[in-house]
Amino acid sequence: MEHTSNRTLTQVCDIMSVFACAQADTVREYVHVLPKDRIDEIKRLGSEMLEMIQGLKQEAAATESALSDPAFVAFKAQLLAKPKRVRKSRKVAA
Incomplete structure (x- = not known):
């Protein structure tokens, strides 16, 4: 896995989808x-994981x-x- 602490959440989702496709x-x-x-179960879990990644993205x-x-941005500043x-x-005194 790549180090993802300094990436945006969208970039992390892209990385995770690439890893999910590689796993498939x-x-x-x-x-x-x-x-x-077992193959059917793996396919089901993989498709659910990909759906979660897309939703999170x-x-x-x-x-x-x-x-x-x-x-x-002004409030945060x-x-x-x-x-x-x-x-x-x-x-x-107060």
Whole structure:
């Protein structure tokens, strides 16, 4: 697996879908070895996993557009701004 901590969620979904497809290709190579019920179960799980990745990718795209909203960016900048230093004497007086 690639190191994904510094990637966006959409990029991680793309990476995961590539790995899911590679896993499916690996299973196709060994179809003659596995029993039919096991192959059906693997196909079902693989398709469910791919559906989850696609759904998460759509949610990530919606979230990323909300995170780039100018009002949210300004609010986030205020939260990350360094707070002004308050002297102890003013804290005690308050």
